[in-house]
Amino acid sequence: MPNFWSYIKNDRYAVGCTGQTVYVYDDSDNELARFRDMKYAYVPMFSPKFNIFIVKSTEGNLAVYSLETMRLLKKFRFSKFNAAQDDGFCFSKDGKYFYNIERHTDGVSVNACISTYETSAFGRIAPPFLSKTHEFSDIEYDDIHDRLFVLGFMREQSDVFGFAAVFNGDGLSNITTLTYEKYLYILGYRNLERMGFTQKAKKWSVLFSNGYDLEKLEHIKISDVINIL
Numbered sequence: 001m002p003n004f005w006s007y008i009k010n011d012r013y014a015v016g017c018t019g020q021t022v023y024v025y026d027d028s029d030n031e032l033a034r035f036r037d038m039k040y041a042y043v044p045m046f047s048p049k050f051n052i053f054i055v056k057s058t059e060g061n062l063a064v065y066s067l068e069t070m071r072l073l074k075k076f077r078f079s080k081f082n083a084a085q086d087d088g089f090c091f092s093k094d095g096k097y098f099y100n101i102e103r104h105t106d107g108v109s110v111n112a113c114i115s116t117y118e119t120s121a122f123g124r125i126a127p128p129f130l131s132k133t134h135e136f137s138d139i140e141y142d143d144i145h146d147r148l149f150v151l152g153f154m155r156e157q158s159d160v161f162g163f164a165a166v167f168n169g170d171g172l173s174n175i176t177t178l179t180y181e182k183y184l185y186i187l188g189y190r191n192l193e194r195m196g197f198t199q200k201a202k203k204w205s206v207l208f209s210n211g212y213d214l215e216k217l218e219h220i221k222i223s224d225v226i227n228i229l
Helices: 180-194 199-203
Strands: 006-009 013-017 022-026 031-035 041-046 052-057 061-066 071-077 089-091 097-105 110-118 134-142 147-154 162-167 172-178
Touching: 006 041, 013 041, 013 052, 022 061, 041 089, 089 134, 097 134, 110 134, 134 162, 134 180, 147 180, 162 180, 172 180, 180 199
Parallel strands: none
Antiparallel strands: 006 013, 013 022, 022 031, 041 052, 052 061, 061 071, 089 097, 097 110, 134 147, 147 162, 162 172
């Protein structure tokens, strides 16, 4: 197999991304399809309910593929800012919605916001949510709490660097502050998990460069550090 940046599986398929090519395999490792629709396409994700998967490009593009017909359903540009679009994304539990952390520029600075899409046609259903005080890095849908959780850091420098919070669609609640080390660990672990813990992803992981033993990582979710009332 190619040297994948990411390689993920569900109960029927596997998807691997090299950056230039997306490969689809069956559960016996037989290649079913390969796609070359985007550059810098590193991270895929399966829908939890529908027979589709999505791939995100660091150039600000998303591509949606059918696992039934093995074809591209839609490709669209979610931001004109075409660099560093490597933040988190996730589906809702029922697969009807898709949440993407996007970086947009106002001509002066680049800000991370959260966009919500319906997955029937992948149209944005509301203006992106932007916080003046919090910068977003990752987003997670937690089935146990049936809520969205976000990870990020404070826009203004302070002794407390990071945060985790519940995202309500139009605001944040249950905000929990994090040290830089805790924020870095959660973000690094989540990025590796999303990419399937491939050796290539590990080699370039921020956790590896900070001296963590990548064979002894402890599983953690964003919601694990938040006190849910």
